[in-house]
Amino acid sequence: MSRANDRVEALLREYAELIAISGQDAFKARAYEKAARAIGGHPVDIAQLDAKGLMDIPHVGRSIADKVLEYLRTGRIPEVEASREAVPAGVRELTRIPGLGPRKALVLHRDLGISSVAELEEALRGEKLRDLKGFGERTEESIRHGILLLRQAGDRILLDAATELAEEIVAELSRIPGCVRCTYAGSLRRMRETIGDLDVLVAADTSEPFMAALTALPATAEVIAHGAKKTSVRTASGVQVDLRVLPPASWGAGLQYFTGSKAHNIRTRELAARHGLKLSEYGLFDAETGENLASETEEDVYARLGLPWIPPALREDRGEIAAALRGELPELVTERDIRGDLHTHTDLTDGLASLEDMAAAAAARGYAYYAVTDHAPDLAMQRMTKEKALAQRDRLRALDRTLRGMRLLHGTELNIGPDGGLDWPDDFLAGFDLCIASVHSHFGQTREAMTSRIIRACENPYVAVLGHPTTRRLGIRPGVDADFDAVFAACARTGTALEVNSHPERLDLCDEDILRAKRHGVKFAVNTDAHATVHLPYLRYGVGTAQRGWLTKEDVVNAWPWGRLHRFLREKRRR
DNA sequence: GCCGTTTTCGGCCCGACTGTTTTCAGTCG
Missing domain, CATH: 3.30.210.10 (DNA polymerase, thumb domain)
Structure with missing residues (x-):
């Protein structure tokens, strides 16, 4: 099974949503959200912890620690189950719709009795929403659009969830006597950005024990088909898994x-x-x-x-x-080729782990270099200041002197403002080892404005990497509208690397954009954007995406030795 | 519900944007 941390994170997040939808204290909901995030990002398996250990996790107090212990003991949290009773599952689903939050979902349920997306669509057709307090025609329109976005995401699941499930199943089936080989295939093996269903293959002379094992897995909720050559099940989370058993010779x-x-x-x-x-x-x-x-x-x-x-x-x-x-297949970049991560956060801004813990986790991965790139002041919620950045730099340099074999870089993730401006003046940016620049807001600009905004940021001599270039989030929002061929050309011209962000929710650039960008002669940086030590392994998804974009280690600046990467960074500043 | 302490309750990352309202509520990052 997946880490207990992840399961508890999901449960607490659900509880937070239920609290919000039922109109209880918003700060209580926030408290559960924060605890959920902290537990999900906690490097230690919570199954090993006692009450005190749990309460040492930030944002976890007596009450949440008790609920976690209850979960670890019984697999259930009674309070969460009680809240589920009070709020129909369909109402919670309404908040999946972008632009529709818990308060509006509550009104829809309370005043119109709506408890599913289908019922909401029916009410929209009848123009029933515009009479509700706080709703209007524009709200109806934005909800219609939101439902469209939700539909586009479809039933596909993200790469990390699919990988975890597939690896659990493969591990389980591999233990069965008579298993000659077992692995997953399909779109997951090809590392597509989202996965519709899982294909698992077994090589064995007799199929029955494997078919029986699949239907008996704890994750299996429903058996769709059960035969000698193929068995299909659906998991509790709605993922279809197809198992094929083949003779070893095939x-x-x-x-x-x-x-x-x-x-x-x-x-x-x-x-x-x-x-x-x-x-x-x-x-x-x-x-x-x-x-x-x-x-x-x-x-x-x-x-x-x-x-x-x-x-x-x-x-x-x-x-x-x-x-x-033609004998011209590219020699694809691999996870082993990556020598360092150039986009990561710490608890100085919105990360969960300290500088020291992140650096230690990076060193444990065998990196030759590692950049800490916390947010800059224009993301106002992060409360960054020059003083904080400089203090972090001192700490980082001191830490760097104690590390053997890994070079620590002090960077920052700048915010690209609506006009392409950045958080700090050039003379301050010059003090960083490297700067990433990313769009974080004002997604709705015109194509022209968005294009020149991003290009202007790339033209800054201190911006080495354009972070998550399209800012899409899978299943949540599409990428911004910009002339990306013009952006890619500007990156090639200015010596700015394009990020391949490895977060399973982003994978940005995506494979097809990478292929397009590569034709412009751009270089790339495959980064994790880690906000916790447990996010560093996301790199595999970014590398998979880079491979789908036909990238070699020549194309990827953080697959280069430090000397070459350093020259690349210096070169940009000289232009 | 958590946190910090000004040790026992008040504040909770902050600001922008949108739409509905006419001074604000909801949503988002």
Whole structure:
């Protein structure tokens, strides 16, 4: 199962929402939110902690510690369950709609009896909302738009949740006697940014124990189909998991087939057909004789088609087969290639861990360098000042002298204002080792204004990286409207790296934007934007996204040795 | 509900934006 910290975080967040929707003290709701975030980001497994240990976590007091202990003992928190009784699940779902918060959801439920998105749509059609106090025609319109956004997110889940679930299932099935091989395939193996359902493969001579195990998993809520070759279940969180059990001799062909994508498989089968071969999940066969020519490993299958093994992240029919035939597949950047993280936060602003703890966690990952980039004053809620930044720099330099093998960099994440202005004047920016600049507000500007705003920030000689360039958040809001070809060209011209933000909710730039940007000759920085030590491993999702954008370590500045990265940073300041 | 202390209750990251209101409430980051 996932970390107890994550499960408790989800429960406390739900409780906070329920408190807010039922119209109780807003500060109480905030207290639960803060505790949820702190527990989710806490580096120690809370299952190991007693009451005192729990209360040492910031924002966790007696009351919440008791609820956590109750959860660890019984798997339940009675208060949360009681609140669920009082608020229909559909009402909570209403707050998923961007622009619709707990107060409006409460009014909708109390005055119109609305308790699902479907009922809300019905009321919208009848123009019933505009008569409610605090609502109007514009509100109706914004809710309609919000529902549209929610629908676009669909039923897909984020990469981190999918990865955790898949790894749990694979670990479980791998323990069963007779398991020759087990892994996940499908869009998760290709590291798509969101996942519709999970495909798990097992190589074994008998399938029944694996099928039975899947249906018996604690996460399984419903069995959709249960057969000898394939079993499908749905988890409590609504994710469909398909399990296929193959004879060990078909492993490679099966893995190739179930990894997809569909478009890639069509290409490979066409290629097979041109050679008088037939490719299926059981193997690559001679079309005439039916002789099995390759099936045990993916390498065998691709080789018999005259191709090198193609990394899953490239299997999207974006020219990878033609490139493979020419022997020009890119040597993709890997997680091991990344020498440092250039975008991270501490508890000086909105991070959860101290400078010392973040640096220690980074050093434990074997990084050669690591930048701390807390927010700057224009994000007013963070209350940053020059004095605080300078004090942090002193602490960081002192800490740096005690570290062996990892260089600490003092950076900042600047806010790109509506006109492209930044938080601090150039002479102060010059004191940082590196500056990231990102858009955090005013998302609704015109395309022209947004484009020139971002470009102006990139033209600042001290801005080394454009952070989460489109500012999208998956399932929450789309990216801003800007002429990104113009932005990418400006980045190439000014020597500004584009971030590939690894947070599973962002993955920004996305694969297709990376491909576009690369054609402009831009460099990239794959960063985590970590706000807690447990976020540093998000890097794998950013690297997966970079791979889907065909990036090599040549393209990624934080895959370079420090000397080269340092020259890159210096070069920009000299332009 | 948590926190800090001015040790026992008052404040809780702050500001912008939007829409509905006519001085404010809700939402967002």
